[in-house]
Amino acid sequence: MDRDKRFEALEAYMKEINYDPSMLINVLHRAQQLFLWLPKDVMEFIAQKLRIPKSKVMGVVTFYNFFSTKPVGRIQIKVCLGTACYVKGGDRVMERFLEELGLKEEGQVTPDGMFSVHAVRCVGACSMAPVVLIGDSDFYGRMSPDKVPRLVKKYKRLAEQMVKEGEPS
Amino acid sequence: MKEIRVCAGGACIASGAFSVRDALLKELKEKGLDGQYKIVETGCMGMCSRGPFMVVDGVVYAKLNERAVKEIVDSHLVGGKVVEKYLMALPEGQKVKEAFKEHPFFSRQVKIVTRNLGKIDPKSIDDYIDRGGYKALEKVLKEMKPQDVIEEIKNSGLRGRGGAGFPTGLKWEFAAKQKSDRKFVVCNADEGDPGAFMDRAVLEGDPHSVLEGMAIAAYAIGAQQGYIYVRAEYPLAIERLTVAIDQARRRGFLGKNILGTDFSFDIQIRIGAGAFVCGEETALMASIMGERGQPRVRPPYPVEKGLWGYPTVINNVETLANIAWIINNGWREFRKYGTEKSPGTKVFALAGKINNTGLVEVPLGITLRELIYDIGGGIPGGKKLKAVQTGGPSGGVIPADKIDTPIDYESLTALGTIMGSGGIIVLDEDDCMVDVAKFFLEFTVHESCGKCTPCREGTRAMYEILDRISKGEGTMEDIDALEELAVVVKETSLCGLGQTAPNPVLTTLRYFREEYEIHVKEKRCPAKKCRDLISYVIDPKACTGCTACKIVCPTGAIEGELNKLHYIHQDLCIKCGSCMDVCRFDAVFKVSPPIKEDEKVQSS
Numbered sequence: 001m002d003r004d005k006r007f008e009a010l011e012a013y014m015k016e017i018n019y020d021p022s023m024l025i026n027v028l029h030r031a032q033q034l035f036l037w038l039p040k041d042v043m044e045f046i047a048q049k050l051r052i053p054k055s056k057v058m059g060v061v062t063f064y065n066f067f068s069t070k071p072v073g074r075i076q077i078k079v080c081l082g083t084a085c086y087v088k089g090g091d092r093v094m095e096r097f098l099e100e101l102g103l104k105e106e107g108q109v110t111p112d113g114m115f116s117v118h119a120v121r122c123v124g125a126c127s128m129a130p131v132v133l134i135g136d137s138d139f140y141g142r143m144s145p146d147k148v149p150r151l152v153k154k155y156k157r158l159a160e161q162m163v164k165e166g167e168p169s
Numbered sequence: 170m171k172e173i174r175v176c177a178g179g180a181c182i183a184s185g186a187f188s189v190r191d192a193l194l195k196e197l198k199e200k201g202l203d204g205q206y207k208i209v210e211t212g213c214m215g216m217c218s219r220g221p222f223m224v225v226d227g228v229v230y231a232k233l234n235e236r237a238v239k240e241i242v243d244s245h246l247v248g249g250k251v252v253e254k255y256l257m258a259l260p261e262g263q264k265v266k267e268a269f270k271e272h273p274f275f276s277r278q279v280k281i282v283t284r285n286l287g288k289i290d291p292k293s294i295d296d297y298i299d300r301g302g303y304k305a306l307e308k309v310l311k312e313m314k315p316q317d318v319i320e321e322i323k324n325s326g327l328r329g330r331g332g333a334g335f336p337t338g339l340k341w342e343f344a345a346k347q348k349s350d351r352k353f354v355v356c357n358a359d360e361g362d363p364g365a366f367m368d369r370a371v372l373e374g375d376p377h378s379v380l381e382g383m384a385i386a387a388y389a390i391g392a393q394q395g396y397i398y399v400r401a402e403y404p405l406a407i408e409r410l411t412v413a414i415d416q417a418r419r420r421g422f423l424g425k426n427i428l429g430t431d432f433s434f435d436i437q438i439r440i441g442a443g444a445f446v447c448g449e450e451t452a453l454m455a456s457i458m459g460e461r462g463q464p465r466v467r468p469p470y471p472v473e474k475g476l477w478g479y480p481t482v483i484n485n486v487e488t489l490a491n492i493a494w495i496i497n498n499g500w501r502e503f504r505k506y507g508t509e510k511s512p513g514t515k516v517f518a519l520a521g522k523i524n525n526t527g528l529v530e531v532p533l534g535i536t537l538r539e540l541i542y543d544i545g546g547g548i549p550g551g552k553k554l555k556a557v558q559t560g561g562p563s564g565g566v567i568p569a570d571k572i573d574t575p576i577d578y579e580s581l582t583a584l585g586t587i588m589g590s591g592g593i594i595v596l597d598e599d600d601c602m603v604d605v606a607k608f609f610l611e612f613t614v615h616e617s618c619g620k621c622t623p624c625r626e627g628t629r630a631m632y633e634i635l636d637r638i639s640k641g642e643g644t645m646e647d648i649d650a651l652e653e654l655a656v657v658v659k660e661t662s663l664c665g666l667g668q669t670a671p672n673p674v675l676t677t678l679r680y681f682r683e684e685y686e687i688h689v690k691e692k693r694c695p696a697k698k699c700r701d702l703i704s705y706v707i708d709p710k711a712c713t714g715c716t717a718c719k720i721v722c723p724t725g726a727i728e729g730e731l732n733k734l735h736y737i738h739q740d741l742c743i744k745c746g747s748c749m750d751v752c753r754f755d756a757v758f759k760v761s762p763p764i765k766e767d768e769k770v771q772s773s
Contacts, residue, residue: 021459022457022458022459023459024459025439025440025441025442025456025459026439026440028442029401029440029442059461060459060460060461063444063461063462063463063618064441064442064443064444064462065442065443065444066401066441066442066443067442081363082363082364083363083364083520083521083558083561083592083594083608083609084363084364084520084521084526084594085363086363086608087521087522087594087596087600087605088521089746092745092746092747095743095745096723096745096747099723100723120402121361121363121443121445121612122361122362122363122364122365122366122402123402124179124360124365124366124369124402124403125179125180125183125217125366126364126365126366126518126520126521126526126592126594127180127217127218127519127520127526127527128180128183128184128217129520129521131183136404139182139183140183141180141183141184144747144750145721145723145745145746145747145750146721146747146750146751
């Protein structure tokens with residue numbers, strides 16, 4: 001979807017909820033679904049449409065972990081570091097992903113814009129610990145560091161395919 | 170038509186429940202049985218470690234995959250012969266057909282909150298109604314006055330299952346007494362404790378029970394509007410709730426003039442955005458109103474001044490899922506379970522170092538020993554139980570020698586921890602208590618909203634001390650300072666997050682002080698967990714030179730040729746532990762205190 005279309009889709013959603021400013025968080029979720037992260041002009045657009053100060057939008061966005069004001073990878077790797085995953089070695093899985101992708105820290109994006117690694121706090125699948133979520137729905141349980149390289153390889157292939165198919169980033 | 174139930178709870182989906190379902194559909198079609206069997210995708214059946222599950226004619230099959238499904242269709246459905254190898258085994262090894270009745274994991278449970286989990290299709294309101302759903306709402310609206318409902322809940326002794334344990338009936342009574350033309354009911358589904366997934370299972374597996382509970386609460390206090398505040402991390406729960414609300418509206422259980430009476434009530438979903446503090450009720454309300462989720466001072470309590478200044482009752486998912494059952498069965502029946510002060514059941518999420526991870530509902534007052542050994546099947550790998558962590562970042566650890574304590578609100582508080590929302594993390598001898606405390610403090614530092622100083626600064630200061638101790642840089646004065654700080658933060662923080670954040674520190678100090686002291690005095694981590702205090706080494710007697718560790722090492726720290734002894738260079742090793750994971754000969758082991766490059770270690 002090109003940029004203008006995404007703004008249109010966002011506005012359509014706000015219209016649907018009658019531009020109710022108490023729905024700000026839901027609006028931001030929709031925006032992040034469309035744009036992957038929340039660029040400044042998107043936040044300004046929301047402020048204008050919901051008739052609230054930009055500072056309020058910014059204040060809410062920066063308060064919640066879920067919202068990102070920096071670009072993220074098109075394929076996000078979320079490593080669970082909840083208690084159960086932590087005691088079963090989730091931190092080591094995290095490190096291995098960073099290492100394999102050549103990233104220094106969580107949140108950083110690979111130079112091709114495809115990958116970023118993020119820590120998440122409990123996805124509620126503790127019986128499968130340690131757990132990794134890739135993209136929106138690919139779920140890997142009982143992970144260990146040595147399973148990481150193969151997964152990275154798999155998703156790098158997928159990334160190449162995405163580039164070939166020329167999805168706009 | 171006969172039913173085949175397939176568990177579509179979160180963990181089973183992750184272990185391939187959908188490919189099991191698809192394989193089943195295909196096999197049924199191929200055998201021409203698709204007209205005789207109906208596949209029902211249910212909510213969580215509970216024993217997540219053995220999924221995916223399938224139930225046919227009462228026979229429970231576990232750990233399924235596509236091939237297993239084919240065998241079961243061929244043998245069981247066509248041939249009438251149960252396939253033994255996919256049955257569950259008792260702890261003694263004997264296989265049982267009807268595991269839900271015969272296996273102690275299931276047979277010791279009492280299902281009130283989870284009454285429909287694993288039995289109905291959560292996407293079907295008809296399934297819910299068939300099992301007595303919305304009868305309680307009908308009874309309340311047609312036969313009971315709001316005050317009668319409040320009395321019933323008060324008599325039941327039901328206490329808030331979100332953690333604090335405040336009597337639900339009393340909360341409703343306070344809200345009912347408020348004179349206001351607008352009131353709200355809020356369902357707190359912001360299950361933020363890491364290690365807890367009870368609410369998720371209920372929302373995903375039986376969403377209507379929560380909606381019915383909310384509608385009854387609304388009738389009791391006189392509310393017109395409800396909100397469910399659910400975490401963004403639970404997309405499936407959001408989806409199922411959305412479907413359920415829509416169905417309930419169409420059937421007249423929500424909306425205007427419910428069931429032809431003059432009672433009107435509707436529910437909206439509000440999605441969280443990843444802030445642990447939003448589980449605190451005043452922060453949660455701020456978030457529902459689209460604000461930063463910061464708590465405020467109480468009083469006024471939400472029942473007096475809640476959403477937009479109007480009286481608001483906030484109940485947790487599990488609390489609400491109890492309501493319809495109590496109305497249908499009566500408070501006396503409810504009080505048959507649990508203890509005098511903590512009646513009823515509690516759903517626990519068993520995770521960590523325990524054989525049967527999953528979801529269990531048991532009467533309150535059961536001991537931790539029964540929960541961990543009889544139901545949970547004990548600790549894997551022959552390891553020793555070290556401690557049990559309850560209540561997430563707001564709770565604490567209970568040492569192994571106290572596991573005969575009954576689980577109820579008062580007993581857990583006396584031990585220095587809390588009931589919390591029901592997450593139970595089992596820790597074994599490989600877990601370091603300093604490390605556990607540090608893990609939780611890192612969490613609270615990250616999640617502290619920053620509004621009040623004791624929590625914002627105090628949790629960070631505690632974390633820094635724990636970090637020093639875990640690196641072998643702590644002093645004995647540090648331990649005293651940590652304890653003092655913990656007490657100050659507990660007593661002076663604004664909201665529940667800060668007031669309970671020191672619990673992991675206080676309980677580990679109380680029960681495992683010696684372990685802290687060893688980190689300080691001997692620069693050693695007895696559990697060999699704290700990374701700065703350990704080294705990985707290879708046992709020359711056990712190493713076969715298979716090169717597996719050398720291949721997997723991400724930093725090239727391992728030297729060695731095929732069939733010859735391997736060696737780990739300590740100056741290159743980042744202590745990721747990959748070598749230990751892949752070694753099939755148990756030749757890699759950890760030592761503490763750490764060694765330097767070229768230093769020889771006595772092999773164990």
